[in-house]
Every structure is written in structure tokens, then in C-alpha cells.
Amino acid sequence: MLHTVNKSPMERNTLERCLQYAKKGSAILLIEDGVYGALKGTTVTDKVRKAMKDVTIYALYPDIEARGMQDRAIDGIKLVDYGGFVDLVAEHRNVQSWL
Amino acid sequence: MSETTGGVEMQEDVSGVVKKFLYVNRKAPYGTIYALESLEVVLIAAAFDQDVSLVFLDDGVYQLVKGQHTKTIDVKNFSPTYRALEGYDIEKLYVEKESLAARGLTPEDLIVPVTLLSAAEMSDLMDGQDIVLSF
Numbered sequence: 001m002l003h004t005v006n007k008s009p010m011e012r013n014t015l016e017r018c019l020q021y022a023k024k025g026s027a028i029l030l031i032e033d034g035v036y037g038a039l040k041g042t043t044v045t046d047k048v049r050k051a052m053k054d055v056t057i058y059a060l061y062p063d064i065e066a067r068g069m070q071d072r073a074i075d076g077i078k079l080v081d082y083g084g085f086v087d088l089v090a091e092h093r094n095v096q097s098w099l
Numbered sequence: 100m101s102e103t104t105g106g107v108e109m110q111e112d113v114s115g116v117v118k119k120f121l122y123v124n125r126k127a128p129y130g131t132i133y134a135l136e137s138l139e140v141v142l143i144a145a146a147f148d149q150d151v152s153l154v155f156l157d158d159g160v161y162q163l164v165k166g167q168h169t170k171t172i173d174v175k176n177f178s179p180t181y182r183a184l185e186g187y188d189i190e191k192l193y194v195e196k197e198s199l200a201a202r203g204l205t206p207e208d209l210i211v212p213v214t215l216l217s218a219a220e221m222s223d224l225m226d227g228q229d230i231v232l233s234f
Binding site for chain 1: 126127128129130131157158161164165166167168169171172174176178201202203204
């Protein structure tokens with residue numbers, strides 16, 4: 001299953017809820033303000049790093065770049081473009097959007 | 100004196116009235132329209148020669164991060180506007196220390212020079228204002 005998160009983890013609890021729900025082997029794609037959850041040195045970094053042992057985390061690079069966060073993504077998070085976003089949706093049987 | 104205003108008494112001696120306006124920015128820049136709208140309203144207050152201060156708390160600190168490139172998301176990059184505020188005599192920009200630290204950011208990561216305040220100091224600043232506008 002693919003999960004998407006589009007809100008900042010400092011403002012909403014959607015990333016936290018997503019991490020609780022995401023089963024081993026599933027994928028999480030961070031988009032829009034959700035990309036703030038992909039960064040080093042924040043209050044949620046440790047939680048995300050821990051989750052990466054069981055799930056693959058992706059972040060939409062255009063949204064990272066728009067926010068001036070180039071080079072700040074946690075190592076191991078896969079950066080994708082819009083084409084990669086489409087591939088992820090196509091590869092997974094279903095999608096839960098944590099709005 | 101007010102013949103042309105349909106009997107409505109127009110206040111004409113407003114030139115001397117300067118109020119302290121505080122703009123509280125708590126939202127990240129592109130996920131919602133708040134940050135951009137705040138900037139628009141800030142510029143209006145500046146046009147009326149008011150005493151304007153901007154504060155950035157919580158995800159609002161993300162508005163000031165350097166190196167924003169928005170071409171690929173097809174929205175206007177309004178971050179250079181913060182650098183232009185000086186030209187409108189808006190020079191009081193405050194950032195909450197705690198919010199910056201929680202996001203792994205330092206003042207060097209910001210596009211403009213700002214004054215860092217603790218949450219307690221920010222609270223005092225807020226308390227001393229005539230008008231507080233929240234975004």
C-alpha cells in the first residue's frame with residue numbers, strides 16, 4: 001500500500017498517524033508541506049528514521065526545492081519527481097491519502 | 100466640509116495616528132495561501148505609514164528559508180519580497196528561537212536578517228501591540 005502525507009508534521013498529526021498505520025514493506029510518499037517531515041535535524045527526524053527500517057519513504061523533490069530544503073533530506077529517503085509519483089501510484093494496489 | 104460624502108463625516112486628521120501593527124506568521128509558505136496573503140496585507144499597512152512588526156513562529160519560520168526554487172511546482176516564489184520590505188520601512192522582523200531550533204534551522208539559513216526572541220519575549224512583544232493580525 002502507498003500512503004501519502006501532505007501536511008507539515010509540526011502542524012498536524014497526519015505523518016505520525018501514517019507512521020502508525022503503515023505496515024512493513026509499504027511506501028510513504030511525502031508531498032507539499034508533508035516534505036518538512038523528510039528533513040534532518042527536526043523534532044520528528046528520529047521518528048522518521050526509525051520508521052525507515054520497515055517502510056520505504058519517498059519525498060517529492062519539486063516540493064523540497066520550492067521550500068529551499070535541498071540537501072536537507074534524511075539519508076535514505078528517496079527523492080522522486082512527478083513521473084516517480086505516478087510510478088508509485090501505479091505500482092501499488094491502493095493509496096491512503098492522510099489529508 | 101463633508102458635503103461631497105453624502106453626510107458621512109470623514110475623518111481628515113488621521114495623518115498623525117500611528118498604531119503598532121503586529122503580523123503573526125505561523126504557516127509554511129506554499130501549502131496554503133496564508134503566507135502570501137500576509138505579505139500583501141503587510142504592504143498595505145506600510146502604505147499607511149504604520150508601525151509594523153512581523154513575527155515568525157512555528158512553521159512560519161519556513162517562509163524565510165533561503166534557496167526557495169518554485170519553478171517545478173509552478174507557483175510564484177515570493178521569498179525575495181521579504182528582502183524588499185526594508186524599502187517600505189518595514190525593518191522589525193522577529194523569529195522565535197524555539198521554532199527555529201525545532202526545525203534544525205539557524206539564522207544563517209534565513210533570507211533576511213532577523214531578531215531572535217524567546218517565546219516569552221515574543222509574548223511580551225505581542226502584548227504591547229495595538230493591532231494583532233494573525234496568519
